[in-house]
Amino acid sequence: TYHLLLDHYSSPRNVGSMDKTLNDVGTGLVGAPACGDVMKLQIKVDPETDTISDVKFKTFGCGSAIASSSYLTELVRGMTLEDAGKIRNTEIARELCLPPVKLHCSMLAEDAIKSAISNYYTKN
Amino acid sequence: TYHLLLDHYSSPRNVGSMDKTLNDVGTGLVGAPACGDVMKLQIKVDPETDTISDVKFKTFGCGSAIASSSYLTELVRGMTLEDAGKIRNTEIARELCLPPVKLHCSMLAEDAIKSAISNYYTKN
Ligand code: FES
Numbered sequence: 261t262y263h264l265l266l267d268h269y270s271s272p273r274n275v276g277s278m279d280k281t282l283n284d285v286g287t288g289l290v291g292a293p294a295c296g297d298v299m300k301l302q303i304k305v306d307p308e309t310d311t312i313s314d315v316k317f318k319t320f321g322c323g324s325a326i327a328s329s330s331y332l333t334e335l336v337r338g339m340t341l342e343d344a345g346k347i348r349n350t351e352i353a354r355e356l357c358l359p360p361v362k363l364h365c366s367m368l369a370e371d372a373i374k375s376a377i378s379n380y381y382t383k384n
Numbered sequence: 385t386y387h388l389l390l391d392h393y394s395s396p397r398n399v400g401s402m403d404k405t406l407n408d409v410g411t412g413l414v415g416a417p418a419c420g421d422v423m424k425l426q427i428k429v430d431p432e433t434d435t436i437s438d439v440k441f442k443t444f445g446c447g448s449a450i451a452s453s454s455y456l457t458e459l460v461r462g463m464t465l466e467d468a469g470k471i472r473n474t475e476i477a478r479e480l481c482l483p484p485v486k487l488h489c490s491m492l493a494e495d496a497i498k499s500a501i502s503n504y505y506t507k508n
Contacts, residue, residue, distance in 0.1 A: 295419035296485030320447035361420030
């Protein structure tokens with residue numbers, strides 16, 4: 261809903277950073293060609309179960325990018341890496357009622373989680 | 385400087401709204417085609433001197449758009465409408481060290497002040 265969009269924009273969840281040198285932390289750093297904005301998203305993974313135990317993000321992007329990634333962080337916490345890798349930006353955009361012109365902002369969130377997962381796999 | 389950019393991004397100045405029905409308030413509402421972001425900027429004008437006595441903005445835009453408009457609000461306060469209408473986005477971009485891909489964000493600030501000034505003139 262639009263209310264959810266404004267709520268995540270004005271009180272973004274899980275903003276922050278983790279130590280990217282840790283073995284159980286995967287870091288994704290991606291950019292949106294459409295607007296030049298960047299997003300960093302990090303996941304902490306429980307290696308026993310391959311589930312995401314913690315997640316943090318930082319962005320210099322717009323309100324829709326902030327809301328998309330804040331929403332995504334709540335969604336992926338507790339998920340397996342496999343399930344988290346299947347999240348589509350269209351799902352995020354639908355939940356937050358993003359207008360078509362802001363689809364690339366939710367794409368930033370999808371790209372970031374994929375990049376964080378692949379960084380984790382590269383390290384482990 | 386880059387420090388100025390981060391400072392205005394993390395502590396934006398003059399965020400807010402004014403009553404747009406007031407005669408001495410000019411409202412500019414503009415959009416950036418490149419990213420779909422919008423910006424509202426309002427000026428309060430002293431009709432005796434044609435100077436800007438107060439200014440507020442709101443945006444759903446990215447960090448660079450927030451910083452550009454926050455910087456602009458500090459710049460135009462106390463300026464005559466004529467001088468404020470001459471501000472160029474390249475000036476803002478230079479002061480904040482915006483990269484070329486973010487020039488459209490500072491353009492949003494230039495467009496917004498021009499639109500607010502012309503709205504004031506239309507009303508008065
Ligand atoms: S406009 Fe750049 S991320 Fe939304």
